[in-house]
Each structure stands twice: as structure tokens, then as C-alpha cells.
Amino acid sequence: MEHLIFADGHGQLSFRWAHLLAGVVWIGMLYFFNWVGGPFQASLDKETRQRVVPELMPRALYWFRWGAAWTWFTGVCLLFTMYYVRDTGLFLASPPLEGPARPEPSQWGPPFALLFAGFLVYDQLFKWLGSRSAVLHHLCVLVFGALAVGFHQLCLTRLGLSGRAALIHVGALFGTVMAANVWMRIWPAQQRIVLAVRDGREVDPADSALAGMRSRHNTYMSVPLLFLMVSVDQAGAHQLDAQGLALVLVVAWVVTFALYRRAAGVGGA
Numbered sequence: 706m707e708h709l710i711f712a713d714g715h716g717q718l719s720f721r722w723a724h725l726l727a728g729v730v731w732i733g734m735l736y737f738f739n740w741v742g743g744p745f746q747a748s749l750d751k752e753t754r755q756r757v758v759p760e761l762m763p764r765a766l767y768w769f770r771w772g773a774a775w776t777w778f779t780g781v782c783l784l785f786t787m788y789y790v791r792d793t794g795l796f797l798a799s800p801p802l803e804g805p806a807r808p809e810p811s812q813w814g815p816p817f818a819l820l821f822a823g824f825l826v827y828d829q830l831f832k833w834l835g836s837r838s839a840v841l842h843h844l845c846v847l848v849f850g851a852l853a854v855g856f857h858q859l860c861l862t863r864l865g866l867s868g869r870a871a872l873i874h875v876g877a878l879f880g881t882v883m884a885a886n887v888w889m890r891i892w893p894a895q896q897r898i899v900l901a902v903r904d905g906r907e908v909d910p911a912d913s914a915l916a917g918m919r920s921r922h923n924t925y926m927s928v929p930l931l932f933l934m935v936s937v938d939q940a941g942a943h944q945l946d947a948q949g950l951a952l953v954l955v956v957a958w959v960v961t962f963a964l965y966r967r968a969a970g971v972g973g974a
Contacts, residue, residue: 717786724779728934731772731887732927734765739924740968743917748973759903762895772890777884784877788870789813798867814863816874819856820881826852827882828890831922846925850954853878854947868943875950876933879926886919915939924965928957 742765749757788796792806796813800806827849834845860871886887894916901908932953936942945953 719777720782727775731776734769762899773840773884773887779969796870799956823878824882854950857950867873869937883923890919891916926962928952928961
């Protein structure tokens with residue numbers, strides 16, 4: 706296994722470079738949609754929107770969705786390269802003293818499977834929320850944040866992951882939820898919105914609400930995700946406990962809220 710191209714040092718560097726490039730494309734488009742494109746489109750009259758949206762959005766959504774796909778794919782490749790298939794000793798909190806440190810599938814399989822289970826829980830939670838009150842919406846966001854902290858603790862205490870591996874798996878959880886949001890919720894809704902605007906029909910409010918809410922969630926998740934991506938090389942971050950990770954989420958979300966407020970106040974000429 707060590708001799709496979711994706712498992713050597715050059716493969717790891719290649720995947721990391723591709724992961725960074727795709728992530729810049731994806732997250733850059735995400736911020737454009739939320740802090741530039743959204744306020745701009747709200748200022749357009751119906752006739753102008755009918756001309757602009759069908760030309761602009763398919764182009765932007767192309768880079769958005771494929772950036773998400775390639776970021777997720779290369780991130781999974783890095784998970785396998787760095788933690789699952791090499792004798793790096795990075796995955797387990799207590800690697801064996803003798804013999805290979807490569808984890809067994811029974812060890813890396815559960816945290817990997819929980820990335821997908823995490824999206825299912827998130828998706829059902831916010832499907833249930835629907836158009837209910839803002840108070841319930843905020844409560845659901847807090848519940849999902851608590852689940853992310855719980856996943857981190859599960860990785861540390863029950864699954865035996867190292868502090869570094871536990872952090873990157875929380876980041877992978879956010880990345881998986883975000884990528885699934887793009888392909889399974891935002892992109893289909895945006896397709897219907899673009900066609901409705903092009904044809905001069907009324908946009909289904911449910912599509913606008915769904916695309917807007919999931920895109921906003923992705924924006925809020927992206928900020929702690931960036932912290933989790935860069936923190937794996939910082940020894941101090943590996944010691945984060947439940948309270949420390951919760952504090953990271955709170956600070957990241959406060960910063961994101963402030964950026965939304967600032968974006969709303971930026972006008973055109």
C-alpha cells in the first residue's frame with residue numbers, strides 16, 4: 706500500500722495542493738454569493754434580473770458546485786493518505802509500540818461513516834425545521850454545533866483517535882455537510898430558480914428559502930472549517946477539549962455574523 710502513488714509524500718503534497726486550490730474556488734464563490742451576489746440581486750428590478758440571472762448564475766454555479774466536489778474528493782484522499790492507509794501514527798491516540806501503526810478498517814471505518822451520518826442528521830433536522838420560527842432555527846443551529854462537539858469527543862474518548870485526527874474529522878464533517886448541501890439542496894433549487902427567472906415565472910418561495918438557508922449554513926460552517934484545516938499542524942490545537950472547540954465555534958459564528966452585517970451595508974456607486 707505504501708508504494709501506491711497516493712500514499713507517498715509526493716501524492717500527499719499533490720492532494721493537499723489540489724485540496725487548497727479547489728477550496729479557494731469553492732469558498733470564494735460561497736462568499737461571493739452570500740456577501741456580494743445576494744445583496745446585488747436584491748437591488749435589481751424584474752426585467753434586469755431576467756437578463757442578468759440566467760447569464761450570471763449558471764456560470765457562477767458551475768465553479769461553485771465543482772469546487773465543492775473537488776474539495777471534498779481531495780479532502781477524502783488526504784484522509785486516507787494521512788490517516789487510514791499509512792503507518793504515520795497520526796490516527797490513533799496510542800499507536801502500537803511494535804509493528805505497523807496503520808489503523809485497521811474497523812478503527813477508521815466508524816469515524817468515516819459518521820461523516821455521512823452527520824449530514825443525514827443535519828439534513829433531517831433542518832427539513833423538520835422548515836419555515837418555523839427564527840427561535841427554533843437558532844436552536845437547531847446550536848443543536849448541530851453541540852453534535853459537532855459531541856462527535857469530537859466521541860472520536861477522542863470512544864474511538865481512540867489522536868487530538869489531531871479528531872480535529873480533522875470534525876473539519877471533514879463540516880466539509881461533507883457543506884458539499885452535500887451544494888449538490889443535493891442548493892444546486893437543484895438554484896436550477897429551478899434560474900429557469901423561473903429566465904422564463905418570467907414567479908420563483909417558488911420554497912426554493913429561495915431552501916437555497917438561501919443552506920448557503921447561509923455553509924457560510925457559517927466554512928469559518929470554523931478553515932480553523933480546523935490549519936490547526937492540525939499546531940500542537941496546541943490538538944489539546945482542545947469540548948469547551949475549547951465550542952469556543953472556536955462561537956467565535957467563528959460571531960465573526961461570520963459580523964461579516965454578514967458588514968456586507969449588508971456595502972453599497973454600489
